[in-house]
Amino acid sequence: MGGQLKLQPRTEQKVVQVFMYLMTSIAVLVLVFILVVILKNGLPQLNLEFLTKNPADMGREGGILSTIVATIFLTFIALLVATPLGVGTAIYLTEYTVESRITRIIRFGAECLAGIPSIIFGLFGFILFVNKLKFGWSILSGGLTLAFMVLPTIIRTSEEAIKAVPPAYRLVSFSLGSTRWQTVTRVVLPSAIPGIVTGVILSIGRSIGETAAVIFTAGSALRMPTSLFSSSRTMSVHFYILAKEGVSMPKAYGTAAVLVISILVINIVTYYLMEKYIKRKS
Amino acid sequence: MKQRGILVRDFSHYYGENRSLNNINLDVYRNEILGIIGPARSGKSTFLACLNRLNDLIPGSRVEGKIVVDDQDIYGPEVDVVALRRKLGMVFATPVPLPLTIYENIVFGVRLLGKNNRPELDEIVEDSLEKAGLWAEVKDRLHTSALKLSGGQQQRLCIARVLALKPQYIMLDEPTSGLDPISTMKIEDSLRTLKKDYTIILVTNNTKQAARVADRTAFFLMGELVEIDETRVVFTRPSDKRTEAYLEGKFG
Numbered sequence A: 001m002g003g004q005l006k007l008q009p010r011t012e013q014k015v016v017q018v019f020m021y022l023m024t025s026i027a028v029l030v031l032v033f034i035l036v037v038i039l040k041n042g043l044p045q046l047n048l049e050f051l052t053k054n055p056a057d058m059g060r061e062g063g064i065l066s067t068i069v070a071t072i073f074l075t076f077i078a079l080l081v082a083t084p085l086g087v088g089t090a091i092y093l094t095e096y097t098v099e100s101r102i103t104r105i106i107r108f109g110a111e112c113l114a115g116i117p118s119i120i121f122g123l124f125g126f127i128l129f130v131n132k133l134k135f136g137w138s139i140l141s142g143g144l145t146l147a148f149m150v151l152p153t154i155i156r157t158s159e160e161a162i163k164a165v166p167p168a169y170r171l172v173s174f175s176l177g178s179t180r181w182q183t184v185t186r187v188v189l190p191s192a193i194p195g196i197v198t199g200v201i202l203s204i205g206r207s208i209g210e211t212a213a214v215i216f217t218a219g220s221a222l223r224m225p226t227s228l229f230s231s232s233r234t235m236s237v238h239f240y241i242l243a244k245e246g247v248s249m250p251k252a253y254g255t256a257a258v259l260v261i262s263i264l265v266i267n268i269v270t271y272y273l274m275e276k277y278i279k280r281k282s
Numbered sequence B: 001m002k003q004r005g006i007l008v009r010d011f012s013h014y015y016g017e018n019r020s021l022n023n024i025n026l027d028v029y030r031n032e033i034l035g036i037i038g039p040a041r042s043g044k045s046t047f048l049a050c051l052n053r054l055n056d057l058i059p060g061s062r063v064e065g066k067i068v069v070d071d072q073d074i075y076g077p078e079v080d081v082v083a084l085r086r087k088l089g090m091v092f093a094t095p096v097p098l099p100l101t102i103y104e105n106i107v108f109g110v111r112l113l114g115k116n117n118r119p120e121l122d123e124i125v126e127d128s129l130e131k132a133g134l135w136a137e138v139k140d141r142l143h144t145s146a147l148k149l150s151g152g153q154q155q156r157l158c159i160a161r162v163l164a165l166k167p168q169y170i171m172l173d174e175p176t177s178g179l180d181p182i183s184t185m186k187i188e189d190s191l192r193t194l195k196k197d198y199t200i201i202l203v204t205n206n207t208k209q210a211a212r213v214a215d216r217t218a219f220f221l222m223g224e225l226v227e228i229d230e231t232r233v234v235f236t237r238p239s240d241k242r243t244e245a246y247l248e249g250k251f252g
């Protein structure tokens, strides 16, 4: 290859290694930077009152309890709908069909769904759930919108996890006289659980952090939600409004800190539980 | 006269357009060990998978002809495939314990039937492990992961798991191909004992193994049954040149 830079294999390996280290450290640095900025500004705001009082005076005073509750409800509904739907789709795609035009269409559809900006989901949710189905700005509309938004992630990760289950397990299961359904529930799913849970956790993180899709569908009322049909403001929407409208920067940072910490805690706890699950299995 | 358990008549099998078994005719007698030998890709595994219809799972798999097991045409319209697979237990080349405890591996097939009575399961576990010659080695750690067993123990676990189904037939597909000589010997010993109560079909790519344990031996080549006879006859006076060539190690 005349003209091209040619390196000794050893040197080349070194160069690649240094490059990888560099990239990894940049990623870690960015993470650390975000954490430091948010925690430095946010942690001083955190106290019991912040977590247990509802916002007052548009968020200038009080805490963020109602937004925490709204976030939990919304995320819960989103995952309650998306998990069975997503895992079910993944099971159907991997265990009940052979590759065909239909499975390709379903997969392509899921891929497309994954590529749609969240604000478009917001618009879709607004038109369908808020207006057409008359759920109004509500926990329900927001939750369902989020469900559709995270559905591709759950389908994809579940499919990967299910495909990673050794084919020999299925063969053994069938040879011992199980039906397809028994094979799925007794052999495939238990082995795929860690992967499926990973997808669910990713989705929880995305739901908690999502702003654009939620502001259009769940609304931004600061009251404590009392039913599925309450309009309510999630933490991320609260943060967005506090920051954008200059209501209160300290409160905005406090909210951000709670958001970041909860996502971190969820990730760490799940990671720990998965480790234990995998250890116990093998 | 020996009783016939399985009758295979004019049987062919296809993967899509490719024929993998061509016009097979043979009988399997009750309580015999039938050895099946033949070079790679000669259709031995396919033949086993046809007997318990595991081939149904492969898209494009198609059969012609007839297989009768215990007087039932197993490709007939009213066959209960799940029951058929319990009747013809299968042990694969690589031992595949499910990622469960030893105990749960053994009772896997029993639980599928909805049997969950603890004393009954305990008895099945002990009985099956005993028959597979594994009980003494694992009786103190039944509730630990089966994945921790050695290769030879795993394969005996797989045999025990099949025995727990109370099958009539046991089909083994090169069950010792990955095992050391001692493990291999243990498994061959169990097979000799098991044939009192079961009919055994043993696929092996080790002709010596067939010579050691099989009552009769069938030689498969490129999807065809070249010959089947008493093991002694096949190994000393084969009626077909190709069998002779294979046994002398000329191909395979």
Ligand SMILES: Nc1ncnc2c1ncn2[C@@H]1O[C@H](COP(=O)(O)OP(=O)(O)OP(=O)(O)O)[C@@H](O)[C@H]1O
Binding pocket: B015, B020, B038, B039, B040, B041, B042, B043, B044, B045, B046, B047, B058, B205
């Ligand atoms: N799932 C499959 N799809 C398509 N063709 C297959 C499949 N399994 C086996 N075959 C083909 O069928 C023929 C017989 O294969 P089979 O595995 O039954 O042979 P075998 O005698 O068991 O060989 P080995 O000693 O290598 O295990 C081969 O040509 C193989 O390529």
Ligand SMILES: [Mg+2]
Binding pocket: B044, B045, B046, B173
């Ligand atoms: Mg084979």
